[in-house]
Amino acid sequence: MVPAVAPSPWLVRTALTLSAALAMTTIAPSWAHAIGSGGELDVRLVRYAGGHDRPRDTAPRRLAWELRKRTSVDTRLEPSDARLDDPSIYLTPFLYWAGDEAFPALSEAEIVGLRRFVTFGGTLLVDDAAPGGGFLGAVERELARALPDTPVERLPSGHTLFRSYYLVDRPMGRVSGPDHLDAVMIDGRAAVILSAHDLGGAWARDVYGNWTYPVEPGGDVQREQAIRLGVNVVLYALCLDYKDDQVHAPFIMRRRGSGRAFGPGP
C-alpha cells in the first residue's frame, strides 16, 4: 500500500486553478454535452469479488476530468462501475480494471462477459496498482480462460496508442515500471491493455485537489506522462488507428524528429 501525501500550498493552488478550469468547462455552451448520458464516455470501473477492486478510488473520475479538460471527448464526470457479467457493460465500451493483489477466479458468467466484451469491440485497461503484488498475474490467468487463443503480448513502442493524442515515449505511472505495455490483440486492435505502472496512482486526487500518491522516482513530468498515457489509451479506444492514417504521418514524423524528449518516431 502506498501512503497518502499531505496537501501542500502548491498543490492547493494547482487544485484551485484546475477547479476554475473545470468551472469554465461546465459553463461552456450546451453543444459541449452529449445528447443523452449514454453519449458520454464512461471510464467504468470493473468490480470483482475477492480482491481490492478500488485501489485508486478517485482515479477513474480524475481521468474523466482530464479527458474533458484536455480533449474534445465528452466524458461522464462521475464514472460508474459494473461487474463483467453485467449486461450493461456493452453500452460502455471502455472498462478500467484495477487492483493491487491477486484475486480468486472469476465466475463463468464473468468470463463469458469478458470474452464477449472485448470481441464485440470493447477496450479494457488493466492497471496494476501494486506491481508485483499478484494482480496482473491473476488478470492474465483470467484472460487465458476468456481468450485462450489470444495471448498477452508486448505492445510495440511504435504502436498507435503512443501517439493517439500525445506523443508518448514510454509508459509511466505512479511508478516508472517497465518501458512497455502489454496487450491482447483482437483483429489488429489492442483490446486489452495491461499496465504495470499504477496509472491510477498517478491520476488520483483527494477531494481537496491534492495528489493522493507521490510518484516514484518522482516529479511532475512523470505524473504528467501518466495522465497523458491515460488520455492516449482512451483516445485509442475511441479512434483506434486513426493516427496511423497517412494524412497524419508527415506531421507526426516532423514532431518526432524535433528533438523533444519523446525519442524516435515510429
Next chain:
Amino acid sequence: MMGAFSFDVPGGLVTAIALGLALAAAVALSLRALAPLPRRRRVALGVLRGLTALGAFLVATGPTWSAERSDEEPGQLAVLLDVSRSMRVGSDRGPSHSRMERARGLLDRLRADALRDGVSLFTFGRTAHASAFDVPSARFVAIDDDTRIADAVDAVASDATAVLVVSDGRDLGASTLERVEASGLRVHTVFVGDEEPLVDDAIARVDYDRVGFVRRAVRVRAELRSYGQPAHVVALGLYEGERLIREERVELPEDGSTHVELEVTPSSTGRALYRLALPHMPRDAIRENDERAFLVRVQRDNLRALLVAGRPSWDVRFLRSFLKRDPTTDLISFFILRNTSDMTMADSDELALIPFPTSELFNEHLGSFDVVLFQNFDYAPYEMDVYLPRIREYVERGGSFAMIGGPLTFSEGGYAETPVGELLPVEVLPAHTPASRALTTDEFAPRIADGARHHPLVELSADPRANELAWRALAPLEGLNVVRRLQNHGQRLLEHPSRTDDDGEPLPVLAAGSFGRGRVLALMTDTSWRWGMPTAGEGGDGGAYARFWDVALRWLARDPLLDPARLSTDRERYGPGALVRVEATLRDGSYQPYADERVRLRVLDGRGRELAARDARTDAGGRLEGTLEAPSEPGGYRIVVDRAEPSATRRAASGAADASPEHLAEDVFLVELGGDELADPRPDGALLRALAERTSGRFSTLADVGPLSSFDASRSRVREIVRRRPFGEPIFVLGLVVLFGLEWILRRRWVG
C-alpha cells in the same frame, strides 16, 4: 477405280519391312553353307531357299489390295449467294459497281437455266437461308454479318450434291478448307472481285478491358488498316456517346496496319458506351468500318469516403471501424480531438494533432469523394462557412452527403438556413432553439415508417415481417436531434414511436432524399452504434449495424444494384434486327413497386431519336419482361423504359402541366453491323480457288463463268469395296510347303 495396298499384320508396312529384311538376311547367311557344293547345285538350292523365304514372307504378311468401285451419278446443284456486308464494297462508286450488284447481274444471267433445271438458291452470311431464283435480284441485300462459307455449305449439304458459291471470298470461319472438303460436296466457286483496287481506311480491331472501374483508366488498343493509298495521317477520335473525349493523330502506312493505344476513364458505374471513329475520307470505299463501338462494364472501384467528426465518440469509433474494415472503401477521416477551449497541458509539438485542412478538403479534393459524412460535426469553429456552398454544389452535381446526429450538429451545429441545411431531406430547427427542444434524451426503439418497407436502407431482412422483428430486436437508441419536418421530398425511413414533428407527423429518425443529382441521408441520432455491440451483447443480431451502414454507403454511392428501377438486356451485342430481351424491376424513388403499371420500352440512338418502341405492363411486383427489335444500323443504343403517367412527385417537382413520360431506367447495347466482317474487306480469290481445287469443283470469275449446266453436279457413289489377298489362298500355302519340302530333300541329298 483407285485402290490401296496394305499388309495384314500388326504394324502394317513397318512389320512387313522388318520381316522381309530378317528373311533376306537369313537366306544370305544360309547360302554360305552351300559354298562347297558344285555351282549348279548351289544355284538350285539358293533359288529354292529364296523362293521359300519369299513365299513365307507373303503368307505371313498377307499383302492386301483394296479398292472402291464407284459410279458417277447425276446430282443437284445449289447456288450459294454471299449476302454479307463485305459484298457492298464498291457501292461508293455507284450502285452498279458494288460486288453485290455484279453478283445480282450473274444471277440474272443464270436465272433462265436455273428455273428450267430446278437449281435451288440460298443466300448466306453466318449460315445459309433458302431463297429462289424467281425472287427479283434487287431483293438480295448485303446485310449479313460474319461470313462463314463452311457453315453455309454444311447447311445445304442435304439438299445438293454440288454447290456454286458466288462470293468475294472474305470469310471469317476457321478451317474452312478442311470443313468444306469433309462435306463431300463438289464446290464450284465464282469470285466476285473489285473493279478497281480497294481504297479504304478501317478500324480493323479494338481490344479493351471489358470490365473497368470508376475513375480508373481503361486501356483501349485499336488496329488501324489502310488499303490502296500512300501513307497518310488521320485523326482517330474516341467518343463517349456523342462527346469527343480524346483525339489521336495516327500515321497509317501504305497498304498496312498500325496499332494505337488510348485510355478512357469512366466516371460512373454501369455499361459505358464508347466509340472510336476515323474521319470519312473522300475515296473511302467502306464507311462502316471507320467506326467501332465498344461497351465497358464499369464497376465501382474503391468507394472514397470523407468522414468528418466533431469529436471522438463511440458512434464515431464504430463507424470508422466499419469503414476501415471494408477493403472496398478508401476512407479519409478527420476527427476534431481538441477544441479551442481545451487545455492540452502540452506544447503543440508534444501533440499528435494536425491542422484541419479545410481548404484542401473542401476546395481542392471535395469532388474526388463519392460520399461525404458529417458526423456530429459543427462547421462554425473551423470557419467553414465559405465551404458550405461548395458542399451544396458538390451534392447538386452528383456527390452524396450524410449528416449523422449528435449534440454538435443539425440545429445545434447551426445548419438551419445554410447551404448544407438546404440540401438535407429534413428541415433543421433554427440555430438558437433551446437544447431542451432541439434534442431529446430518451431511449426509444425506432420503427419503420409507412411506405418505407421496401427501401433498402431499412431492409435488414428480405421478408417484411422478419424485417420488422429484426428492427424491434435491436438495442434502443438514446437521444435524437429534433427536426422541424421533411423537406426536398425527403422520405421518412425510420421514425420515433411517439414524438412528432411540427407537422404532427412522426419525428423522423432516418430520412433519405436527393438534392440535384446527389443523394442525401440524415440520421438524427449518434447512437446507431448500439445496433452493433450493445445489440450483440444482449444476444441479438449485432451484424445489423454493419449491414445498415453497408447499404447506406452503397445507396449513397449510387450502387446500381440498389437503384429503385433497374433494366437490363440479355446481351450486350446484337446483330441487326435481332431480338433484344429486356428484364426490368420498376419502383419509384421511395422503392414502391410500380404495380400493374403501363410503361413504354423504347430504343433510342445516340442522338435520342426513337427507333423502336412497344408498350408493356408491369406485374404486381413492378417486374417486366419484353422484347424489342435491335436497329439495323451499327452503333450504341439505349433501351429505356418510361412511365406513361408521370408520378405525383414529378408533377409537383416540375409543374402540373408537365405530362412528359417519366424516365425510369435504361441500359445500353451495341449493334455490330460491320464488326469483323468489314475489318479486312479485301476480296479473297485464293480461298475460292483452293475450295474448288480441293473438292473437284471449278473456279471462275464473273467474266468467265459459264452456264449452270457447265458446272458438274454429279457425285460418285461407291458401289462396292474390292479386297484382294492373293497369298492367303490355301493353294499358295500348299505351294509354299512343296517348295520347302523340295528344298529340304535336295539339301539332305546334296549336303548330307
